[in-house]
Amino acid sequence: MAPTAPVARNVAPAGTRQAWMRKDQIHTQKQFVFEKPSEVERKVPDAGVIDKPGVYELSTLPTGISKIHLIPGFIDSEQADWIFEQLLQDIPWGQRTHIRQEISFEEPRLTSWYGELPYTYSRLTMQPNPNWHPLLTMLKERIEEFTGYTFNSLLCNLYRNEKDSVDWHSDDEPSLGKNPVIASLSFGATRTFEMRKKPSPEENGDYTYVERLRIPLDHGTLLMMEGATQEDWQHRVPKEYHSRDARINLTFRIIYPESEGT
Numbered sequence: 001m002a003p004t005a006p007v008a009r010n011v012a013p014a015g016t017r018q019a020w021m022r023k024d025q026i027h028t029q030k031q032f033v034f035e036k037p038s039e040v041e042r043k044v045p046d047a048g049v050i051d052k053p054g055v056y057e058l059s060t061l062p063t064g065i066s067k068i069h070l071i072p073g074f075i076d077s078e079q080a081d082w083i084f085e086q087l088l089q090d091i092p093w094g095q096r097t098h099i100r101q102e103i104s105f106e107e108p109r110l111t112s113w114y115g116e117l118p119y120t121y122s123r124l125t126m127q128p129n130p131n132w133h134p135l136l137t138m139l140k141e142r143i144e145e146f147t148g149y150t151f152n153s154l155l156c157n158l159y160r161n162e163k164d165s166v167d168w169h170s171d172d173e174p175s176l177g178k179n180p181v182i183a184s185l186s187f188g189a190t191r192t193f194e195m196r197k198k199p200s201p202e203e204n205g206d207y208t209y210v211e212r213l214r215i216p217l218d219h220g221t222l223l224m225m226e227g228a229t230q231e232d233w234q235h236r237v238p239k240e241y242h243s244r245d246a247r248i249n250l251t252f253r254i255i256y257p258e259s260e261g262t
């Protein structure tokens with residue numbers, strides 16, 4: 001049977017004139033009859049939570065497997081305490097300004113870049129900085145030993161409080177090459193790292209029904225992102241409604257000269 005839309009029927013008793021025909025009739029009896037829509041309702045899926053150590057395959061698509069590896073306590077909390085204080089003090093933190101449609105706005109966080117090559121994201125270029133802090137070199141080597149990858153660059157982020165954030169994006173700049181491996185190490189206040197799957201072409205860019213994940217990243221936690229994760233998923237660190245102390249996030253990357261990575 002063809003689906004029928006919900007209808008409102010005039011149920012005035014038979015024999016009476018229709019209300020619209022009688023100027024003196026002021027009371028009409030209308031009854032709304034609800035008929036269930038035939039279309040299946042779509043539910044916005046609840047966000048999953050990943051807070052246990054392990055390797056997680058997020059999705060398998062023609063682009064490949066999107067994989068993350070969560071290692072809480074990669075740096076033990078006593079060591080993480082003094083590393084955090086040292087990095088807060090020694091890293092040359094700066095606030096970058098973006099210009100979009102002739103409107104300039106400051107990034108809601110402080111950043112710093114290390115590496116022999118420049119790094120361009122959101123049309124903003126961070127100049128090469130080969131002067132690695134010894135503590136950052138030590139952390140890079142520890143991650144390399146654990147993961148088997150060799151990183152040549154580092155983007156440092158400082159979230160000063162709950163108002164600082166990074167919006168939805170993928171680390172998919174051409175200079176990172178295909179299927180980039182990103183090692184993300186966190187110190188200080190716990191913040192939620194959120195992920196959402198990119199919608200399929202039929203969704204026309206609508207993220208309403210996509211899969212979502214919440215990953216609390218605390219003091220000393222390492223998060224590895226690999227495979228098609230940057231191609232098929234986005235991530236962000238949202239602002240928080242409640243107060244948060246400072247947090248430092250170090251994202252070790254492999255940068256290629258533009259022509260090689262593409």
Ligand SMILES: O=C(O)CCC(=O)C(=O)O
Pocket residue numbers: 155157166171184193217235236237249251
């Ligand atoms: O702070 C974080 O955990 C994420 C940082 C990030 O998304 C980035 O540097 O691209």
